[in-house]
Structure formats: structure tokens, C-alpha cells
Amino acid sequence: MTRVETPISRGAGGRLGTTYRRRTAAVAAYSLALTTVVVGALPVPAAAGTGYTADTAFTKTVSSRSVVIGPQVEYAATAMMNGIPAAMADLAVGKTVSNQNPDPGGQIDYTITVTNNGPTAATQIEVTDQLPAGVTYISDTGEGSFDSVTGVWLVGSLPPSGTTSLVITVSVDAGYSGNVITNTATISGSDRRDPDPTNDSDSVDVYVTPGVDLAVAKTVDNPTPNEGDTVVFSVTVTNNGPEAATGVSLSDLLPVGVSYVADTTSEGSYDSGSGVWNVGSMAAGADETLTLTATVDTGTYGTTITNTAYVASVTEIDGKPGNDRDSASITVQHNPTIRVVKDGPLSAEIGETITYTFNISHAAGSDLSPVTITSVIDDVAGSASYVSGDTNGNSLLDGSESWVYSVTHTVTASDPDPLLNTVTVAAIDQDDEDLLGVTDDHTT
Numbered sequence: 519m520t521r522v523e524t525p526i527s528r529g530a531g532g533r534l535g536t537t538y539r540r541r542t543a544a545v546a547a548y549s550l551a552l553t554t555v556v557v558g559a560l561p562v563p564a565a566a567g568t569g570y571t572a573d574t575a576f577t578k579t580v581s582s583r584s585v586v587i588g589p590q591v592e593y594a595a596t597a598m599m600n601g602i603p604a605a606m607a608d609l610a611v612g613k614t615v616s617n618q619n620p621d622p623g624g625q626i627d628y629t630i631t632v633t634n635n636g637p638t639a640a641t642q643i644e645v646t647d648q649l650p651a652g653v654t655y656i657s658d659t660g661e662g663s664f665d666s667v668t669g670v671w672l673v674g675s676l677p678p679s680g681t682t683s684l685v686i687t688v689s690v691d692a693g694y695s696g697n698v699i700t701n702t703a704t705i706s707g708s709d710r711r712d713p714d715p716t717n718d719s720d721s722v723d724v725y726v727t728p729g730v731d732l733a734v735a736k737t738v739d740n741p742t743p744n745e746g747d748t749v750v751f752s753v754t755v756t757n758n759g760p761e762a763a764t765g766v767s768l769s770d771l772l773p774v775g776v777s778y779v780a781d782t783t784s785e786g787s788y789d790s791g792s793g794v795w796n797v798g799s800m801a802a803g804a805d806e807t808l809t810l811t812a813t814v815d816t817g818t819y820g821t822t823i824t825n826t827a828y829v830a831s832v833t834e835i836d837g838k839p840g841n842d843r844d845s846a847s848i849t850v851q852h853n854p855t856i857r858v859v860k861d862g863p864l865s866a867e868i869g870e871t872i873t874y875t876f877n878i879s880h881a882a883g884s885d886l887s888p889v890t891i892t893s894v895i896d897d898v899a900g901s902a903s904y905v906s907g908d909t910n911g912n913s914l915l916d917g918s919e920s921w922v923y924s925v926t927h928t929v930t931a932s933d934p935d936p937l938l939n940t941v942t943v944a945a946i947d948q949d950d951e952d953l954l955g956v957t958d959d960h961t962t
Contacts, residue, residue, distance in 0.1 A: 531569045589616045607640035607710035609633070609676070610717035613703045620690045621837075623760050623870050625656065628686045628722070630671065630703045635714075636678035643673035644707030644721050645684075652699040652726070653688040660684035670706070674957040695729035695761060728835035729761030732800075734768065736827050736844040743814045744823035744853035745885055749776065751846060753795075753827040759802025759836075765833035766797040768808070775823040775850070783808050794830065818850045820948070850885040852947040856880055858894075858917065860941045860958040871928045874960065876902055879920040886917020889945045889953065898939035899927035915945070929962075937962040 609632060616627040625838040630647055630929070634640055649655055649667030655666040661682040664671045669792075671684050690699075705718040712718060732755055739750045753770050757763045767786075771793025772778050781788045785806040795808050810825075828843035829836065836842060862874040876894055880886055890913070892900040907921030915921055938961045945953045 544897040546865055583883050586774070601682065605638045605710055606713050607638050607676075607678075607708060608635035608644065608714045608717070609640060609705050609708055609710075609712055610635055610714075611645060611703050611705055611720050613701065613720040613722045615701070615722045615724055618722075618724050619727055620724055621760055622692045622695050622729055623688055624690050626653075626688060626690065626724065628688065628701055629683055630660075630686070631681060631683045632673055632676065632705070633681040634676035634678055637679045637769050638710060639675060639680075640708045640710040641675040642707055642709045643676060645703055645741070646706040647671060647684075647686065647703040648700065649686070649688060650699055650701055652691050652694040652697060652702070654691055656687040656689055658686045659686060671703075687918070690724075691728055693763075694726045695837075697726050699724050699726065701912060728837035729759070730802075730832060730834040730836055731758035731838045731841070732756070732763060732766065732829050732832055732836055733758055733838075733841040733957055734827055734829060734844045736825065736846040738825070738848055741846075742851050743848055744851050745814050745816050745819055747814050748779065749812055749848055750878055751812065752807060753810075753844070754805055754807045754831070755797060756805040757800040757802055762836065763800045763832050763834055764798075764801055765831055766800055766829070767831045768795045768797065768827055769793050769830040769954055770808060770810065770825070770827035772810060772812055773816050773823055775818045775821060775824055776848075777815060777826075779811040779813060781808065781810050787947040795827075812851055814848070817885070819852050819854075819887050822847050822849045849949070852949050853885055854880055854887050854889050854917075854947055854953065855884040856889055856943065856945055856953060856956055858941060858943045858956050858958045860960045862960045863962055866929045866937075866962055868929050868931050868933075873924055873926050873927050873933040874899055874902070874939070874941070874957070875905070876923040876925075877920055878907075878915065878923065878943055880915070880917050883916060884917075888912075888914035888916050889947055891915055891921065891943065891945050893944045894923045894925075894941060895944075896925050896927075896941045898933075898937065899925040901925065902941070 613632040614629045620626050632643065632645060646669050649666070658664045658666070661684070662671055662673045664684055664686065673682060676682060700721055700723050702719060702721040705712065735754045737752050740747065743749050753768065755766065755768055762831055769817060778790045781790065785793065786795060788795045797806050800806065824845050824847040826843065826845040856878060859877045860874060863872050866872045874896060878891065878894070896902060902923040902925035904934045905922040905924050907919050909919055910916065938959060940957050940959050942955050946956055947953060
């Protein structure tokens with residue numbers, strides 16, 4: 519092999535410090551003839567098997583360096599050989615996170631992926647991922663080695679189209695509630711020139727969940743009361759944390775249809791006029807309860823009454839406002855009462871047929887919801903028959919109606935004297951519940 523020292527001037531377009539190589543087995547045949555090398559064209563015979571024609575020239579403008587002619591032609595230079603580049607590897611980095619909305623104190627996994635898009639293999643690959651303030655290193659898994667202090671991941675080598683990943687597990691520090699934490703990974707080393715530096719870095723953001731999560735739950739002890747019944751509404755507020763909550767208050771104003779009787783609180787005080795329950799401070803994991811006792815108002819039968827409680831204030835940001843409100847409802851049952859008035863002769867002869875009449879209507883003070891009469895039975899005369907009173911023809915005893923039933927009885931010698939008989943009326947309300955049977959007596 520002949521080594522020729524040739525001063526070569528630096529030309530335009532080159533960059534210093536890059537080594538270009540071209541395998542040319544046939545070049546050695548030219549070594550004796552090229553004892554003196556003039557910068558310009560170095561012909562490459564077609565027999566070199568490089569895929570280039572005999573006219574292809576390796577031209578190079580370099581600084582003053584040695585040119586070695588042998589199995590490889592090596593130029594310590596800075597530019598291109600007639601468009602033939604130095605060895606390159608396009609390394610691309612990607613960054614993801616397992617949870618973009620972690621809680622303070624929670625764990626997340628950062629995943630860094632490096633891909634070699636080629637065209638050549640790359641070695642000595644390094645990626646720098648300096649963990650940001652707000653997270654603390656726990657562990658890592660993946661190829662190569664990661665230094666959690668410097669943030670350098672020694673990847674090693676990747677062939678063309680090769681890929682590798684590193685997973686870094688961290689905990690989210692307390693005190694970062696409501697903050698955005700950005701983590702960036704960057705290609706910081708390789709033995710190959712990267713033709714596309716735009717994909718050498720990637721970042722991912724996490725938004726740390728604010729430190730309190732107040733959850734409200736509302737219940738009622740009897741969802742189907744009657745008018746005049748007493749019901750107890752309960753509301754519980756829980757601080758799911760992970761931090762303490764201060765300045766907590768709830769609004770729980772009793773709705774129209776029920777009247778306030780009393781309240782009890784596990785913490786703070788309740789104002790029945792405004793409906794505000796001042797709770798105060800709550801540690802993470804704490805819960806407090808308010809109970810409200812109320813009576814169901816007259817005239818509410820058949821209606822649904824809803825009581826709602828919600829978080830009215832908290833000093834900290836509530837990261838999950840969707841559970842700050844809850845409701846409980848009661849459906850007031852139909853609870854009518856009816857009365858019956860029996861009428862008949864005061865006296866009768868044996869063999870005489872007498873008629874008893876029964877007037878049925880809503881009792882004073884009853885809700886006036888419709889009633890279905892199921893039977894009217896006299897214990898002496900038997901089942902009575904409907905006569906009149908259904909003014910709207912709906913077969914229901916409405917609040918404004920009075921129905922008349924009648925039954926006949928023929929007096930016999932075996933009847934007691936005086937003849938005391940009792941009528942019993944059976945009925946159901948609009949909830950298909952039986953009403954208490956009503957009766958009336960008559961003496962003939």
C-alpha cells in the first residue's frame with residue numbers, strides 16, 4: 519500500500535471533522551501509478567463492484583491530510599464525495615406517560631422509545647432525560663443503563679429499523695397540585711451523523727390533579743311517605759384528598775313541600791333559613807354528616823319532592839367537581855280517607871222490605887285523591903249496589919263527589935229486635951294500597 523502525502527486546499531461546502539469511507543477493492547491496483555496524487559478526480563474502475571461506473575469520480579476538497587490508497591480509500595475530510603455521504607443514522611425519540619392526570623403522591627411511568635430510521639447502524643447512542651422538578655425517581659426498566667442523577671440513558675447500538683425503550687417510574691411530589699410538569703427526552707450522542715435532527719427530542723406533559731376531591735352523597739329514610747309523615751334527609755361530604763380541605767361549606771335548602779323540624783351535624787353548623795352548612799376544615803379521608811328532619815306538607819300527595827345538596831365553597835381547587843352534588847327524592851303517596859253514612863227506617867213490621875242507603879265521600883281533612891270503591895257490604899242485608907254520584911263517569915270516587923249505595927232487607931221473625939246492622943266499605947287509593955275499612959251502624 520502506498521501512502522502519499524499531498525497538500526490539498528480546503529474548498530467550499532465542506533465541514534471539518536467528518537470521515538468519509540468508500541470500499542474499493544480495485545483501488546490498490548492504482549497505488550503504484552498514483553505515487554503523486556493531484557486533487558481532482560480519482561477514477562474508480564467498474565470492476566470495483568461498487569455499483570458505480572468507471573466514469574464515477576471521487577472528488578474531495580479537504581484540508582492538508584494524508585490520503586491512503588488501499589482496500590479502503592479514506593479521506594479525513596469535511597464534505598461529500600460527489601454526492602456519496604458519510605455513514606448516517608436518523609435516530610428518532612418518542613416520549614409517553616402512563617397517566618396525564620396523576621394525583622399528588624401517585625406513581626406514573628414515563629416511556630422513552632428510540633428508533634433508528636437508518637440507513638446505517640448506529641452505536642454509542644445516548645439519550646438524556648433529566649427528570650423535572652415535581653417528580654421523584656423510583657426505578658427504571660429497559661435496554662442499556664440509566665443514570666437517574668445525570669439523566670443519561672446509555673442505549674448502545676441500534677441496527678437500521680431497530681427500536682428500544684426505557685420505562686422510568688416516578689412518584690409525583692406533594693405540593694404540585696394543579697401544576698403542569700413537562701418531561702423531555704433528547705438524543706445526546708451517537709457515532710453517526712443524524713440527517714434529521716427535528717425528531718431528536720420529544721416531551722410529554724402531566725397535569726397534577728388538584729389536592730382535594732370533595733364528594734357529596736344524599737339519602738332519605740323514607741322515599742314514599744304520606745302527607746304529614748316525618749322524613750329524615752342525610753347528606754355526607756367526604757374529602758377524598760389527597761390533601762386537607764379548608765373553608766368547606768355546603769348548600770342544602772329544604773324544598774317546597776316539606777317543612778323543617780330539626781337538624782344535627784357531625785361538624786360545623788347549619789342555618790335552616792339559608793340552607794348553608796358551614797363545615798370548616800376536613801383532613802384527607804375525613805367525612806362529615808348533616809341530617810335534616812322535616813314533615814311532608816298537606817296537599818303534596820302524588821308529587822315528587824327533591825332535596826339537593828352541593829359543595830358551595832372550598833379554598834383548594836376541587837379536581838373532580840362532578841361528584842360535588844347529589845339529590846334524594848320523595849314521592850308523596852296518595853293517602854285519602856273516606857267516610858260512610860248509613861240511613862234506613864227507624865221501625866219496620868215483620869214481612870216488610872226496608873231499604874238502607876249509604877253515602878260515601880272523602881273525610882274531612884283527607885287528601886282528595888280519587889278512590890276506587892271495591893265493596894259495600896251490610897252485615898245483615900248483604901252487598902249493596904251503586905245508585906248515583908259518579909258525576910264524571912270515571913268510576914272513581916273523586917274528592918268532590920258523594921256516592922250513594924243501597925241495599926234492601928225483608929224483616930223476618932228471626933231478626934233481632936231492635937235490628938242493629940253495620941255497613942263496611944272497602945276501597946283502594948291510586949297507589950293500589952288498601953284504605954282502612956270504614957263502617958257505620960244503624961238500628962231499626
